[in-house]
Amino acid sequence: MAEEIATAVxxxxxxSFATAPSRWRLGxxxxxxxxxxxxxxxxxxxxxxFVALAGxxxxxxxxxxxxxxxxxxxxxxxxxxxxxxxxxxxxxxxLPAQLGLMIIGGxxxxxxxxxxxxxxxxxxxxxxxxxxxxAMAAAGIAAGGLWIAxxxxxxxxxxxxxxxxxxxxxxxxxxxxxxxxxxxxRDPASLNKPSSPSIGDVHMIGSIPGTEVHWGLVIGxxxxxxAYLLIRHTTIGFxxxxxxxxxxxxxxxxxxxxxxxxxxxxxxxxxxGLAGMIEIAAVQERASADIVTGYGYSGILVAFLARHNPxxxxxxxxxxxxxSASGGLLQRHLGLPDAATVVLQGMIFxxxxxxxxxxxxxxxxxxxGARA
Amino acid sequence: MTIEAIGWWSVxxxxxxxxxxxxxxxxxxxxxxxITEKAGRINLGLEGTLVMGAMxxxxxxxxxxxxxxxxLAAGGVGILMGLLHGSICSLQxxxxxxxxxxxxLFGVGLADYLGKPFIQPAAPQLPSINFAWWSxxxxxxxxxxxxxLFLVGVALAPFxxxxxxxxxxxxxxxxxxxxxxxARALGYPVTAVRVLATCAGGFxxxxxxxxLSLYYPGAWSERISSGQGITAVALVIFARWNPKLCFYAxxxxxxxxxxGPSLQSVxxxxxxxxxxxxxxxxxxxxxxxxxxxxxxxxxAPAELSxxx
Numbered sequence: 001m002a003e004e005i006a007t008a009v010x011x012x013x014x015x016s017f018a019t020a021p022s023r024w025r026l027g028x029x030x031x032x033x034x035x036x037x038x039x040x041x042x043x044x045x046x047x048x049x050f051v052a053l054a055g056x057x058x059x060x061x062x063x064x065x066x067x068x069x070x071x072x073x074x075x076x077x078x079x080x081x082x083x084x085x086x087x088x089x090x091x092x093x094x095l096p097a098q099l100g101l102m103i104i105g106g107x108x109x110x111x112x113x114x115x116x117x118x119x120x121x122x123x124x125x126x127x128x129x130x131x132x133x134x135a136m137a138a139a140g141i142a143a144g145g146l147w148i149a150x151x152x153x154x155x156x157x158x159x160x161x162x163x164x165x166x167x168x169x170x171x172x173x174x175x176x177x178x179x180x181x182x183x184x185x186r187d188p189a190s191l192n193k194p195s196s197p198s199i200g201d202v203h204m205i206g207s208i209p210g211t212e213v214h215w216g217l218v219i220g221x222x223x224x225x226x227a228y229l230l231i232r233h234t235t236i237g238f239x240x241x242x243x244x245x246x247x248x249x250x251x252x253x254x255x256x257x258x259x260x261x262x263x264x265x266x267x268x269x270x271x272x273g274l275a276g277m278i279e280i281a282a283v284q285e286r287a288s289a290d291i292v293t294g295y296g297y298s299g300i301l302v303a304f305l306a307r308h309n310p311x312x313x314x315x316x317x318x319x320x321x322x323x324s325a326s327g328g329l330l331q332r333h334l335g336l337p338d339a340a341t342v343v344l345q346g347m348i349f350x351x352x353x354x355x356x357x358x359x360x361x362x363x364x365x366x367x368x369g370a371r372a
Numbered sequence: 373m374t375i376e377a378i379g380w381w382s383v384x385x386x387x388x389x390x391x392x393x394x395x396x397x398x399x400x401x402x403x404x405x406x407i408t409e410k411a412g413r414i415n416l417g418l419e420g421t422l423v424m425g426a427m428x429x430x431x432x433x434x435x436x437x438x439x440x441x442x443x444l445a446a447g448g449v450g451i452l453m454g455l456l457h458g459s460i461c462s463l464q465x466x467x468x469x470x471x472x473x474x475x476x477l478f479g480v481g482l483a484d485y486l487g488k489p490f491i492q493p494a495a496p497q498l499p500s501i502n503f504a505w506w507s508x509x510x511x512x513x514x515x516x517x518x519x520x521l522f523l524v525g526v527a528l529a530p531f532x533x534x535x536x537x538x539x540x541x542x543x544x545x546x547x548x549x550x551x552x553x554x555a556r557a558l559g560y561p562v563t564a565v566r567v568l569a570t571c572a573g574g575f576x577x578x579x580x581x582x583x584l585s586l587y588y589p590g591a592w593s594e595r596i597s598s599g600q601g602i603t604a605v606a607l608v609i610f611a612r613w614n615p616k617l618c619f620y621a622x623x624x625x626x627x628x629x630x631x632g633p634s635l636q637s638v639x640x641x642x643x644x645x646x647x648x649x650x651x652x653x654x655x656x657x658x659x660x661x662x663x664x665x666x667x668x669x670x671x672a673p674a675e676l677s678x679x680x
Contacts, residue, residue, distance in 0.1 A: 102469055159665035160656075163416065163469055164606045168652045171599045175649030182645065297477055304470065339484035346478025350460065353471050357463035 031365045036305060039355035043348040050343065056334050064333055068326025075325060080213045083321030085110070087220030088275035089299025090306065090313040091227050092148060095268035096162070097308040098231055099261060100244040105151055105166025106272045107296025108173035109144035113273025115177050116143035117280045118287035119185065121199030132203045136277050144273015145266040147173065152265030156258045174292055181288055195288030205281045214282035216275070220317070223271055227310035230267075240264050272296060298324070301349045320345065382511045383634055389515030390630020391623050392522060393588045397422065397597070398622035399525040400580030401604035403532060406615055408454075408573035409608060410536065411566045412549040412675030413461060416472025418577040419601030420479020421453040425581025427487035430592040433582075434495035442495070443521065443582045450578020451571045453479060458567035468677060476602070483594075490592045498587045519587050521579070525619075528576075532615035545569060549673035577601065599652060606655045610662060612671035628654045 048058030069079050092106035120139035124132040147169060154160040180186075180196070187197040205215050231237035243250035243257055250257060279291055302320055306312035327341040401418050408415050415421075425446035433442030457475055461468045501523075504516035536542040548555045548565045555562050584600075585592045607625060611617035632647030663669065 102467075102473070104473055154660060157665060158660050159663040160659045161606075161609070161663075163473070164602065164609075165656060165659065167599070167602050168606070168656050171652045172649050172656070175645045175652075179643065179645040183642075300473060301477070304474075337485050337488045339481050339488070342481030343478070343485050346474065346481045349474035350456075350471070350478055353466055353474055354460050354463060356466050359465070 031359060031362070032307065034365065035355050035359060036307065036352060039351040040305075040348060043344065043351040046347050046351070047344045050347075051334075051336065051340070054336075056336065060334060061330065061336070064329045065323065065326040068329035069322030077212045078325040079318060079322040080211075080217050081321070082324050083317040084214065084216035084220050085275040085279060085293070085295040086299055086302050086317035086320055087217075087224055087313060088271040088278075089296050090302035090317055091223060091299075091310060092144075092268040092272035092296070093300045093303035094306065094308040094310055094313060095227060095231075095271070096148070096152065096265050097303060098237070098240045098244050099264055100247070101152065101155065101261070101265070102163045103148060103151060103166045103265065103268060104163055104300050105148050105169045105269070105296070106299040107292070107294070108166070108170035109147045109269040109272035110276040110279070110293070110296045111170075111177050111291055112147050112173040112276070113140035113144035113269075114276030114280045114291040115173075115180065115287050116140055116273070117277035118196050118199060121203055121280065122185075122197050125200045125203070129203050132199070133205060133281060136199070136203075136281055137274060140273040140277025140280075141270040142273070144276060145270035147273070148269025149262050149266040152261045153258075156261045170296070177287065177291070178289060185287070187286070190286075190288075193288060195286045195290075198286045199280065201285070203281070204285060205278070214278070216278035216282050219274070219278065221314055223274070224310045224313050227267070227271070231310060236260070236263065272299065298345065301345055301352075304349065305352055383638055385511050385515045386634030386637060387627050387630050389517075390634055391627035392515075392518055393626070394629040395622040395626025396519065396522045396525055396583045396587075397580040397600050398604045398607060398625050399522070399529070399619060400583065401577045401601050402607045402611065402618040402622055403525070403528055403615055404450075404573035404576030404580070405605050405608045406532065406573075406611075406613060406618055407545070407576070408570050409613060409676055410545050410549045410673055411569035412552065412673050413458070413468050413566050413570055414472065414605070414676060415454070415457050415475075415570055415573055416469055416602065416605060417453065417457050417475030417479060418472075418573065418605060419597065419599065420476040420483075421450050421574050421577040422479075422581040422584070422597050422601040423483040424449050424453060424479045425578030426585040426596050427483040427490065427581075427592055429578075429582025430495050430585035431487070431490050433497075433586055434490060434493055437496055439496050439498045439586050442586055443498070443579055446578040446582035447575045448578070450574035450576070450581070452574070453578070454571035454574025455567065457574070458570035461570075462563045462567060487592055487594070491594075494591070495586065497590055498583070500587070519583070521583050521587065529615045529619040536615070546673070549675050552675055577604075580604075603651055603655050606659060609669065609672075610655070610658045612669065613673065614671060625651050625654065 044062070048061065051061050052058050068075055070076055089106040089110055092109055093103055096103040117136040117140040120135045121132055124135050148166065151162050151166040151169060154165050155162040182194045185196045186194050207214050208218065231240065239250065239255045240260055242253070243255060243260055247257065275295065276291065279293065280287060284290060298320060302313055302317050306316040323344060324341050327338050330336040330340055331338050401422060405415065405418055428449040429442035429446030432445035433439045436442070453475060457471055460466055460471050498519055498521055500517045500519040502513065502517050504513045507513065536546060544560055544565060547558065548560060548562050552562045581597070584596050589596070603625060607621045608618060611621045628650040631650050632644055635647060636644060
């Protein structure tokens with residue numbers, strides 16, 4: 001990744017080549033865990049000061065957060081249910097980041113994927129459940145994938161900044177959703193709250209046996225694993241990382257950057273689109289303005305917190321799922337607005353980015369020879 | 373002109389009036405972003421600044437009974453947000469686009485959190501000047517009721533053109549944005565200039581936000597801005613970092629934003645949501661038409677990460 005290359009370049013030459021590399025690698029591994037963890041702790045501290053200024057006891061806030069995220073079997077299930085979509089929307093930012101692209105269109109891909117899945121599900125109401133579910137997943141993947149692939153294609157062939165275009169695509173996706181569920185795709189029976197017809201109860205994907213958590217969690221974990229294999233152990237992933245590290249070197253060794261950009265962006269969007277499909281098929285049963293959940297935006301934070309490593313997304317998504325799961329408890333017991341967890345997420349995000357500055361600068365994390 | 377004669381003219385008239393009304397936040401945010409980007413930094417967090425400005429402007433206007441004090445407070449909050457962005461980006465290896473994304477989410481969340489108590493009460497609104505005193509047509513009266521803050525923005529655009537071109541401050545700003553090395557060699561503090569430019573950008577974006585809550589739509593709510601801040605950032609690219617072009621582009625975007633409501637007012641309801649998305653679609657279309665992968669954009673500050 002770009003950061004690794006930057007670190008390797010900026011670190012001074014080790015004094016002894018025989019011993020330093022292994023130590024350096026060990027230090028870098030510890031650094032990759034300790035620096036984000038430290039930034040996370042600083043954000044929690046800042047949030048504590050923030051609520052203390054509002055007259056709320058920070059220790060009570062931390063206590064309720066732990067209780068709301070992991071205090072009971074119910075809260076654990078709540079945490080995991082909220083983590084499930086974040087696993088996939090996190091990939092929407094993390095995969096293109098391998099190429100050095102900063103995509104923030106997860107929300108749009110989530111919405112458009114959910115909408116496409118609902119269209120497919122309603123069209124196949126009379127099919128067998130498996131056929132309908134597979135068609136819905138395919139529709140969600142294709143719609144979300146094409147949505148983000150278009151941002152990648154615009155970047156490569158037209159030079160349009162992908163961050164801005166993918167954000168604009170979010171608003172366009174939401175407009176399309178609202179237009180359809182209030183117009184052509186509206187269930188006439190939905191009077192107060194416009195929504196699409198139901199995909200049918202029998203076509204819903206159920207919960208993991210013995211829990212209330214839907215299968216989206218398993219799908220998300222599997223996809224994070226597959227994404228890790230793709231990035232670390234295939235030529236496509238290798239090419240993407242080279243292009244992300246040094247685009248000129250990648251051109252010189254003959255990589256077709258355009259294809260890589262479109263493919264990786266498609267896969268990222270496909271993950272978010274699949275999350276939208278799961279939202280329809282496991283939670284909401286029909287498309288409405290309710291599928292604009294904010295999971296896409298939280299996914300950006302998940303990816304950055306995981307330093308765009310697909311495997312690291314799994315624990316990070318569960319952590320953030322826990323934070324958002326504790327929001328209800330904070331509201332009920334301490335009277336904090338439901339936006340409190342969003343404020344905390346924003347603080348974590350800012351601290352994580354600021355922590356980029358200290359990589360390679362803490363002597364005891366660099367090994368003995370690396371930094372005097 | 374009589375009332376009967378106006379007929380279907382009411383649609384372009386409403387679009388025109390809407391353009392003036394809706395364009396003000398676009399104008400302030402884009403002028404602010406123009407200052408920031410001239411110094412070689414991009415601040416995508418202005419979306420968050422806009423919402424924070426809307427919330428704090430409304431709250432201060434409510435408590436002080438003075439909308440202009442609210443505008444000032446919104447600008448002050450904008451400076452703080454700019455300072456946060458500017459100082460974090462001054463750390464080594466920190467990416468300004470990523471920090472912008474973070475501050476966008478943070479600003480929207482924080483405004484939502486702090487603004488909860490101000491959703492219900494009504495705050496005093498900004499005054500406007502009626503330029504159609506000579507006419508009896510209510511549509512014309514509506515279209516030519518122009519807010520004073522808009523006029524400030526109109527005056528600000530040519531002022532910035534002049535300031536960038538001829539003043540000492542403008543030259544320093546442009547040197548820093550074109551070549552940090554050259555600026556350093558001349559003895560100018562690059563980082564300090566950039567932080568100041570980001571603060572100035574935040575100030576204007578905050579003021580733009582106060583217009584949202586204190587004039588149009590004229591009340592504080594959580595979803596008061598849906599991407600106007602980010603659209604305005606894209607608009608600066610389209611306007612080639614020229615404040616005068618920012619003004620025309622803002623009018624264009626304002627007109628696009630006013631299209632949906634004005635069609636609805638004459639009874640055309642089909643495609644309401646799609647017409648509301650017109651500014652985003654327009655932004656995307658313009659960016660596709662004007663950007664190119666082969667050359668850097670004309671007028672782009674050379675230090676800007678977005679064009680490298």
